[in-house]
Amino acid sequence: MNRTGKMLTGLGAAGLLGGGLALWSSLSARGAEAAVPPDGEFLEVEGARIHYVDRGEGPPVVMIHGLLGQMRNFNYGVADALAQDHRVLLVDRPGWGHSQLTQAERPGIAEQATMLADFLRAKRVGPALIVGHSLGGAVALALALDHPDLVRGLALIAPLTQPMPAPPPQFVALMTPPLIRTLVAWTLAVPGGQINGPAAARAVFAPDAVPEDFQTRGGGALSIRPSSYEAGSFEVTHAAAEMAALAERYGALRLPVGILFGRDDAVLAPEDHGAKAAQAIVGADLKLVAGGHMLPVTWPEATEQWIRDRAAIG
Numbered sequence: 581m582n583r584t585g586k587m588l589t590g591l592g593a594a595g596l597l598g599g600g601l602a603l604w605s606s607l608s609a610r611g612a613e614a615a616v617p618p619d620g621e622f623l624e625v626e627g628a629r630i631h632y633v634d635r636g637e638g639p640p641v642v643m644i645h646g647l648l649g650q651m652r653n654f655n656y657g658v659a660d661a662l663a664q665d666h667r668v669l670l671v672d673r674p675g676w677g678h679s680q681l682t683q684a685e686r687p688g689i690a691e692q693a694t695m696l697a698d699f700l701r702a703k704r705v706g707p708a709l710i711v712g713h714s715l716g717g718a719v720a721l722a723l724a725l726d727h728p729d730l731v732r733g734l735a736l737i738a739p740l741t742q743p744m745p746a747p748p749p750q751f752v753a754l755m756t757p758p759l760i761r762t763l764v765a766w767t768l769a770v771p772g773g774q775i776n777g778p779a780a781a782r783a784v785f786a787p788d789a790v791p792e793d794f795q796t797r798g799g800g801a802l803s804i805r806p807s808s809y810e811a812g813s814f815e816v817t818h819a820a821a822e823m824a825a826l827a828e829r830y831g832a833l834r835l836p837v838g839i840l841f842g843r844d845d846a847v848l849a850p851e852d853h854g855a856k857a858a859q860a861i862v863g864a865d866l867k868l869v870a871g872g873h874m875l876p877v878t879w880p881e882a883t884e885q886w887i888r889d890r891a892a893i894g
Contacts, residue, residue, distance in 0.1 A: 601766070601767040601768070601770075601771065602766045602767060604770065604771060605765075605766050605767070605769070605770040605771075605805075605806050606766075606806075608770050608774070608804065608805070609770070609805040609806060609807070611801075612801040612802050612804060612805055613678075613802070613805075615795070615796050615801045616650075616652065616795075616796060616799050616801050616802050618631055618678045619631075619633050619651065619652070619655065619670075620632050620633035620634070620651075620670070621633075621634070622678075623699055623702055623703070624682070625695050625698035625699050625702065626683075626695070626698060627674065627681065627682055627683040627687060627691070627695055628674035628675070628679060628680065628681050628682055628683070628687070628695050629679060629680045629681075629682055630671055630672070630674065630679050630695070630696075630699045631651070631671070631672040631677055631678035631679045631680075632651075632669060632670060632671045632672070632699070632703075633651060633655070633659075633668075633669070633670040634667070634668075634669050634703065635663050635667075635668055636662070636663030636664065636665070636666050636667050636668045637665075637666075637667055638665045638666040638667055639666050639667065639708075639709065639891055640666070640667045640668075640669065640705050640706065640708035640709070641662055641666045641667070641668050641669070641708060641709045641711060641887065641891060642669045642671065642696075642700065642705065642708045642709070642710050642711065643658075643659065643668065643669070643670050643671070643711045643712075643713075643716075644671060644673060644696070644710065644711065644712045644713070644716035644717075644719050644720055645671075645672070645673060645676070645677075645713055645714075645716050646712075646713045646714025646715045646716045646717070646738075646740075647714055647715040647751065647812055647815060647816070648751075648803040648808060648812050649676070649677075649713070649714070649716070649799065649803070650672050650676055650677030650678070650799040650802050650803075651670035651671060651672050651677055651799065652797065652798050652799030653713065653798060653799060653874070653876055653877060654670055654711070654713070654876050655670060655797075655799075656791075656794075656797055656798045656876065656877045656880065657876070657877065657880025657881070657883075657884070658876050658880050658883055658884045658887065661880075661881075661884045662884060662887060662888070666891065667705075669700075669703070669705060669708075671696060671699065673692055673696075673716065673719065674687050674692050674695050674696075675687070675807070675811040676802075676808070676811055677799065677802055678802075686810075686811065686814045688815075688818050688822050689715075689718050689719055689722050689815075689818075689819070689822045689823075689826065690722045690726065690822065690826075692719050692722075693719050693720075693722035693723040693726055693727065694726065694727070696719065696723060697723060697726070697727040697730055700730050701730070705730070706729065706730035706731070706732075707729065707730055707731055707732035708730065708731065708732060709732060709733045709734075709735055709887075709890060709891045710723055710724065710730075710731050710733070710734050710735070711735045711736075711737065711887055712734070712735075712736050712737070712739055713737045713738060713739070713875075713876055714737075714738055714739065714740055714847070714848070714873065715740045715815060715819070716739075717736040717737065717738070717739020717740055717741065718739065718740045718741065718819070718822075718823060718826065720734055720736060720739070721734065721736070721739070721741065721826060721830070721833075722826060724833060724835060725826070725829050725832065725833065728835070731835060732835065732836075733835055733836040733837070733838075733890060733891075733893060734835065734836070734837045734838065735838050735840070735886070735887050735890040735891075736837065736838065736839045736840070736857075737840045737841075737875055737876060737883065738840070738841055738842065738845055738847070738848055738853075738873050738874075738875060739839060739848075739853060739854075739857070740819065740823065740848060740853060741823070741827065741830075741839075741853045741854075741856065741857035742823060742827055742852055742853055742856055742857070743819075743820045743821070743823040743824040743827060744819070744820055744823070745820065747816040747819075748847045748848065749783070750780060750783045750784050750846075750847055751812070751816050753772070753776075753780075754809070754812045754813045754815075754816045754817075755813070755816060755817065756813045758814075758817075761809075761810055761813050761814070762806075762810060764809070764813075765806040765807075765809040765810045765813070766806045769804075769806060769809035770804055770805065770806060770809070773803070773804035773809070774804060777803075777804055778790075781794070781800065783846065784846070784847055784872075784873055784874065785872055785873065785874050785877075785878065786844075786846045786872050786873075787844050787846070787871075787872050788842075788871055788872045788874065788878035788879075789878070791877065791878075794877065798877055827857075827860070830857060830860040830861045831860060831861070831862070833861050833862065834862065836863065836890070836893045837858075837861050837863070837864040837865070838864070838865050838867065838886070838889075838890040838893070839854050839857060839858055839864060839865065839866045839867070840867050840869065840875065840883070840886050841853070841854040841866070841867070841868050841869070842868075842869060842870065842871035842872045842873060842875055842879075843868050843869065843870060843871070844870075844871065844872050845871075845872050845873045846872055846873060847872075847873040848873065850866075850868060854866045854868070867886065869882060869886075
């Protein structure tokens with residue numbers, strides 16, 4: 581076979597392999613969405629169609645999940661108890677869970693906060709206690725800074741609050757250049773996630789154990805989809821610049837802010853993302869407890885009580 585023939589054969593084989601991986605990724609995404617179907621309703625705002633759950637009566641509490649998460653991270657063990665005497669709103673962040681983007685450009689932290697502000701105004705919610713976990717904490721901070729009329733207090737759980745030169749080791753696989761991000765998402769990301777997912781989850785939850793039902797009850801299955809990989813890759817590559825700009829403004833916050841961290845958080849260091857933020861925000865309170873990064877899932881009763889205490893303050 582001549583050189584041209586070998587090249588064509590190689591390209592054909594690569595195309596077949598790529599097509600097979602893309603088909604596998606598509607079928608896997610459908611399976612994940614069947615295992616974790618939408619829990620609530622949808623509301624259209626500029627740039628996104630927000631998936632949300634709104635239940636209970638009383639002072640409003642809005643809960644924003646983190647990177648590779650969705651609303652079931654809070655639904656796992658915290659939201660039901662709070663909804664007994666609070667109006668609890670759970671949202672999938674724009675581009676995550678079952679929330680869909682209706683614009684071409686992916687929104688960063690500040691733009692997501694604006695989309696959620698539009699959502700809260702449409703639902704006539706606010707001022708509310710905003711609960712943010714991990715990267716959702718950064719979105720909550722942006723919401724408080726840019727839309728203070730909607731926020732009466734912040735309850736930040738293991739929040740991302742500072743710029744990081746590199747993502748936590750658990751998320752290094754998301755560092756894909758934009759030019760090949762979609763290709764990787766639809767070929768390698770899903771099978772790679774299925775193979776490495778259990779170990780990655782253990783690293784995120786450490787030192788706490790990953791619940792056996794987290795994939796469904798906690799929404800974990802939705803993290804292994806092409807759309808989740810693309811959203812996660814975008815966020816980890818843009819977070820450093822956005823967080824640097826956000827952190828410079830913390831001194832302007834004038835509302836009750838509580839920060840909850842597990843002492844053994846293996847994803848975000850409490851001394852960096854907890855203590856530094858507490859020093860920069862006037863009157864902020866930092867509480868350290870036993871546990872790791874996924875406190876709403878692994879320590880739901882303690883997390884729920886802490887949120888209740890914050891709701892009574894702000």
